[in-house]
Amino acid sequence: MGPSESDEKEQVEIELLLEAMYRLFGYDFRNYAYASIRRRIWHRVHAERLGTVTALTDKMIHDRGCMERLLSDLTIHVTEMFRDPEVFRSFRHNVVPLLKTYPFIRIWHAGCSTGEEVYSMAILLHEEGLLDRTRIYATDMSATVLDVARQGVFPIERMQQYTRNYQEAGGTESFSDYYMARYESVIFQSFLKKNIVFAQHNLVTDGSFNEFHVILCRNVMIYFNKELQNHVHGLLYDSLSMFGVLLLGTKESINFTRHSSQFDDLDLINRIYRKVK
Ligand SMILES: C[S@@+](CC[C@H](N)C(=O)[O-])C[C@H]1O[C@@H](n2cnc3c(N)ncnc32)[C@H](O)[C@@H]1O
Incomplete structure (x- = not known):
């Protein structure tokens, strides 16, 4: 019918x-x-x-x-720190060793929402001794969420779960050392955002703006139809340097996109790929 x-x-x-x-x-x-x-x-x-x-x-x-x-x-802005901790654990294991061979690293968080994913990455890179030589570009189409992200202030009641996530993600320090409590909120240490650039960027209507060694785009393309997913995959592909790493997380995949044959798998479950062509 x-x-x-x-x-x-x-x-x-x-x-x-x-x-x-x-x-x-x-x-x-x-x-x-x-x-x-x-x-x-x-x-x-x-x-x-x-x-x-x-x-x-x-x-x-x-x-x-x-x-x-x-x-x-x-627009759905739901996010958390060290969301899907095994993705960050895998990143430490599979990607950090590659990054340690680079003198300078550029990472792009496309669709970063209120920034929890970006601060998580900054903490991980700090612990791996890479933060000082990394520039992180954190973008979203929404100016409102970027304002929150720039502040680095998050509700205190979420810290218990974030601490658990951090530990499951392979965190090696005491998570509470990274923030200071202020009434109902916590503010993250300012050294974490020293190398982060927050900027508005729309994956549908804006083009490539730099070349990156790592791109994370998690829980964003699930809201797009096939045609738009293909378009955005093209944009991410064009924005990655050769041997750059694409991290899609547990819910998305490059299978069935035009670019799938141009990537090798680094981690099939957590959907971490490396551009090889
Ligand atoms: C569910 S959040 C994911 C946040 C984070 N990446 C994570 O996995 O926790 C999706 C974000 O994608 C953003 N977004 C949706 N469409 C977008 C587009 N066309 N360009 C850039 N960002 C977009 C939304 O504003 C939202 O903040």
Whole structure:
């Protein structure tokens, strides 16, 4: 059975909303995975007490606040320090020895959200004696999350779990030495962010801006459709130096992308690859 007439109408309404979002505000969700975008749009329709997607489009166009709320619904910022600790453990084991042979290292965290992944990497590199010769570029399309990332201030109640993650990731020090508690928050030591550049970058609409020895892009492309995944894989490939390392984490893979044959596996489970062609 083909799609019903109402499914088709809904799809047109959603496409028009996404087109307006792109043309008026520059955020391009047109090739994000449809089912999840659809769910999030309907969430906003109801939250604004509207009845249709078209009514939401109208409100979004004329009311900046509504646009911002929709934008925040459409992007998932969930993250944590040493998320999937075995990825960091594998990084220590499989990637750090390669990096130790380089005089200078450039790492790109694409889609870094509020920065927990980036501070985790800075801690790991510090413990491996590599932080001083590394420049970390941490980018996200959202200016709001980057503001949080720059501060390096995180809720204190998360530290118990982050300490566990850190230890499972192979951390060798006392995790609490890396931050200072301030009421309900902790602030991470400023030496960790000395070599981090935070910048806004959209993987869909912006191009390559440097050449990197390591690129991490975790839990970002799961929200994209196949076509957009291919596009972003092209961008990441172009941004990696020869023998550079691509780290996708447990949920994504380069299988079935145009570039899969140009990488060797360093760790199949944690999806760490090395560009070889
Ligand atoms: C779920 S978080 C992942 C954060 C971190 N990498 C991790 O694995 O914990 C996804 C992030 O990707 C960002 N993102 C989504 N689409 C993007 C795009 N087109 N360009 C850049 N960042 C994007 C979102 O703003 C969000 O902060």
